[in-house]
Every structure is written in C-alpha cells, then in structure tokens.
Amino acid sequence: MGCNNTFIIGTLSKQESRALFKELVVMNVENYIISSIAREVTAECDGLPIAIVTVAKALKNKDMYVWLDALQQLKRSTSTNIERMHENVISSLELSYTFLESEAKSIFLFCSVFPEDFRIPFEVLVSYLTGLRLFKDLETIKDIRVRTHAIKSNLISSFLLIEHEKYENHVKMHDVIHDVAHMIACKHNPTFLVKAGISLEEWPQRDTFEDLTSISLMSNDIKEILK
Structure with a gap:
C-alpha cells in the first residue's frame, strides 16, 4: 500500500x-x-x-x-x-x-482462471459463460446477463468476489480467495488447468489435455501453440 x-x-x-x-x-x-x-x-x-x-x-x-x-x-x-x-x-x-448454488460455484471457479488481481469485465464474463453454455435453461443474452448479475451480487455479498474500486462493471478476486479457489478447483473440479501469470515460456508438461474443460495460460510468455 x-x-x-x-x-x-x-x-x-x-x-x-x-x-x-x-x-x-x-x-x-x-x-x-x-x-x-x-x-x-x-x-x-x-x-x-x-x-x-x-x-x-x-x-x-x-x-x-x-x-x-x-x-x-x-x-x-x-x-x-x-x-x-x-x-x-x-x-x-x-x-x-x-453453500453456493451450482451455477454460482461454476462462476466462482471460472473467475479463478484469470491471473491474480485481474480485473474481469462483466460483459466478458457474460460472453464466456454463454460460450460455455452454463445456463442451459436460458435462451437469450439478456436473460443470461440478468442471471449473471444476480449470481455476481451473491458472490460479492459472500466476499468471494470484489467489485473493482476504479473500474465500473468489473470484478476481481482477492489474492487469498484466488489461492483457495485454485485449491478447491483441484479438489472438486480436476478438469481445470490454471497456470496464469507465472511467466511460462512453454506449455505445462502433461500426458494429455483431453480430459480438461478449462485451460488458462493468460499473461505468460508462450510463443507457440501446442500441436
């Protein structure tokens, strides 16, 4: 500070x-x-x-x-x-x-795939969740935006997300929450691979990536796409 x-x-x-x-x-x-x-x-x-x-x-x-x-x-x-x-x-x-609802758990874990202190634009979050088809009962982007707003508010009131102090309609995770979210993802959702913002120059060593549903390698120095 x-x-x-x-x-x-x-x-x-x-x-x-x-x-x-x-x-x-x-x-x-x-x-x-x-x-x-x-x-x-x-x-x-x-x-x-x-x-x-x-x-x-x-x-x-x-x-x-x-x-x-x-x-x-x-x-x-x-x-x-x-x-x-x-x-x-x-x-x-x-x-x-x-104690979170199923959809809130998914959004909480998804927010953890971004690097530490990353400001997550709300509309970007809506776009990702739409692409992931998280809300199978909703048919329009408007409905998805409303549902995401409601869940975001619940996560903020539970102190699991923070409204960004400088950027309107952006959220972020406290560093402590971010670390625990990764631990929870490994325990309850092992299909996540999060190696964001740690200066990687090559893809992480794994036998296979086929079992993964989410991969985050944001803010690294990887120059080549894995073949």
Whole structure:
C-alpha cells in the first residue's frame, strides 16, 4: 500500500470475534438454541476476520441444522498446504463455497482462471459463460446477463468476489480467495488447468489435455501453440 512502516495486525479477541459474527449474520445469535453453536463456530475461525466474515455470510438466514453441519465441517477440516495461509482461513472459505448454488460455484471457479488481481469485465464474463453454455435453461443474452448479475451480487455479498474500486462493471478476486479457489478447483473440479501469470515460456508438461474443460495460460510468455 506504499506505507512508511509495516506492522503486524493481530487477530480479533473472542469478544470482538463474536461481535463481528453477530453483526454479519443479522440475527439473534443470543437465542438459547443456537448461541452455543455460534460461539463454537466463531471459535473455529480463530480470530481471523476473513474467516469470520465468510462463515457468517454463508450461515446468514440459515436454520440451526445448517449451523450444526457447518460446525462439524469446520471441525473435520484438515490443513491444506497453501504457503503462508492459516488453515482456518482455508476451511472457512471452502465452507462458504459449499453453500453456493451450482451455477454460482461454476462462476466462482471460472473467475479463478484469470491471473491474480485481474480485473474481469462483466460483459466478458457474460460472453464466456454463454460460450460455455452454463445456463442451459436460458435462451437469450439478456436473460443470461440478468442471471449473471444476480449470481455476481451473491458472490460479492459472500466476499468471494470484489467489485473493482476504479473500474465500473468489473470484478476481481482477492489474492487469498484466488489461492483457495485454485485449491478447491483441484479438489472438486480436476478438469481445470490454471497456470496464469507465472511467466511460462512453454506449455505445462502433461500426458494429455483431453480430459480438461478449462485451460488458462493468460499473461505468460508462450510463443507457440501446442500441436
């Protein structure tokens, strides 16, 4: 950010974590039925704001059984090796992903094929999704644009996408979300190959590309098309 001094920002205290969680879920978490669940869910976030925010948004307006299932998933989650990333952040973001509708999951993963910090024009996103025939029940570009707008808004409200601060009708992914999205794609959708923006000069080494549905080699230095 160009600041003069770099300093560490600590995690939130238990009281601060609960206050933030309660504010974001916009419901009475002091209700005796779910208050203990809310405390345990917040504890699993380990004071990390990005984890608290994504879990709270995922659980907003959900019933007690969804909360219980989310708590079990957070407790069962195992560490995934993403350099410098707290395992609670990974498990929290993955939980938020599981609560998305099928089409929203596809769009979320598709946005991750762009390089880090890439600003994605909304109309470009609509064009790609139309070409991929993601919305099989829609017949016109107008309908696809409306559906994409709705899903984009849902992803933004879930903190999985960000509206670009300088460019209207553009979205992007936070670097942390971007890394976790790649991890999720490898786990749940191994037909993705994403090697964008890493200065590649040759195609990645693979036995076959026939099993892939999406390949992203944007912003590299590859000069020849693979034969």
